[in-house]
Amino acid sequence: MKNKILGLHLERYMSKMICCEKGVVTGISWEFTPPEMFGEKGIQRWDLAADLVRRMKKKLRTSCRDVALVIPENDAYVRRVVMPAMTEEQLYFNLPFEFHDFIADRQQDYVYDYALQQMLEDEGTHRSKMELMAAAVSRRWLDQHSAMLKKCGLRLYSAAPESIAFQNMVRVFQALHPDEDIHNMAFLNLGYSEVQLRVYSDAAYETGKQIHPAMEQLCQILRDQCGIQDWSTHDRAQVEQALEQPACREIYQQIALEIMRVLNFFQYNHPGQQLNVLYCSGGGATIQPLMRAIRDTVGLEIRLLQDVYAKACREPAALLYGAGAVAMAWNQEK
Template identity: 30%
Template sequence: MKNCLGIEIGHYRVKIAYMEHGELQTYVSERLETENQTDMKVYAELIKDVLKENNIRCKNAVFVLRQDDTYVKRCSVPLMTVDQLKLNLPFEFHDYIGDELEQYQFDYGVIERTEDQLDLIAACCRKDLCQQFLKLAKMAKLKLIGLVPGVIGLERILEHMNEGEEKKDFAVLDLGTKALRMHFFRKGIYDTTRTMEPGCEEIEQIRRGDKEQLVQLNVDDDDTFWGEKGEKTLDEALSNRYQTIAVQAMRVLNFYSFNNSDNTIDSLYYCGGGARYKGLIDTLSDTVGIPVKSIGEILPELDAKKMPEWIDSPQTVGVLLV
């Protein structure tokens, strides 16, 4: 496709990546300044405003499905026809959605096919949510090209590792505002996610100057946001929160490694809103026991120094990769 938008509607931000001829041209993250986070008109107007302000005329759009809104799993089924698969695939999700199978839309991708078996990556999403995205696209005057789970976007980024390395095992820590999520990939294919709460919301509030939060930390807000001294003051005040996140991440990594002793994870890649906090990343590096790297290192051609914001939501870029 000549050009396309990758759009994620987060809990607190709308994130938009614009790619043209396979190259990232623009990435924008816009905070939602509204309490009504279910109003499609608000989202549509914000998207139109962002596209206009950034002189983006593209109408094709792929929306990222948040982890909260979709189920993704790897499964093996007997070799069958497409029609048989459409009939049987929903039952692979019975443990997640019970008897509400009729309320969900299902899709899949074939990882490997043998003489008697199919190895699949499958996903499902509520039909009413799919309709909401279709409505949103129309209101924003966009053409909906597809809905893709965020973890599949991350998987497509991992496919761009150096030749031979893309088949390793990976761990990606998404430092989100509402929650922290550790995504695991086996031989480059999505495996599972572990969610940890709370996320980086408290850190973000403090760094945005929330006076109530600053008072609780005994930080003088008059002197907090001035140069290196202010940065050091904030990092010292947040050190316990940084350490809590780092220890949580270490425990999740250790637990996964205990249950998958043959894994080849040798680095922890990070992304999300919390990726902008150097003090947090330094604490992670000192705690988890393996190298900690930005997911941006996998796609150096995106020039992280010029456009570092995209690691806030690499999923918006990943869903556009082929």
């Protein structure tokens, strides 16, 4: 367990770094990502990435050097697997074979890790089995990010795909709200370039989807039809009026319907398991007509992460804009 760690999420539109001390988020810094930093296959300008990280680190004014890094879902393979109970050494030997269908001839080029979900018992043999969330990420990807962080005076301490990192959100929720008997949680991040929905059952990732359109399309409508270039500097009343126009409402409904489909799929495959609340983050969570459309379509209570996790986060903006980095920093295991 680390007393102090930096959560880092490098994204195409905006990158975020948060500082976490003894499990409590104490600060966030973010920067707009230079457009030329990313190429089609990920980061292509590592010098720009290093400069970006240095600027965010400087804003936080922290001496912490250890970084917990979010791995984009497109850069990792994640599988839920069941294996016979075995030692950790045996497990690491066998994990590559679980990804044979994806990386059959390149297994040595990947790093493998797992998160234990639960121990099971085979009904026929009564032998113990392990249910795992297993992940594989390119060794080259990790080496490149580690080298970039080293140039910034930082150290790559841990890394995980966002779907696995968000399991920490469930764990922290249960610690903060022990009286709430909640086994299923759905997290919705309404980001600029993508909307991500993830559903967890007993802290284990069950299903999810990357939803389009996202807030980028809303911004485009406001620029093209209303001449609103920057929401933060424009007259608030005019922005709110623009967000109610039909073209925007159509976007809201598209997003809401996709969310409903994913949640219906989960409940169809898990009869008897209820989802009552949708936990939301991202800049889109501040758009009231969008949130109304989601609530009315999905039929669930809407709660914002910064309200739910207030006791573990002194900076509400960290959970609004940097939930992935927070989830990664809340990971208590290397």
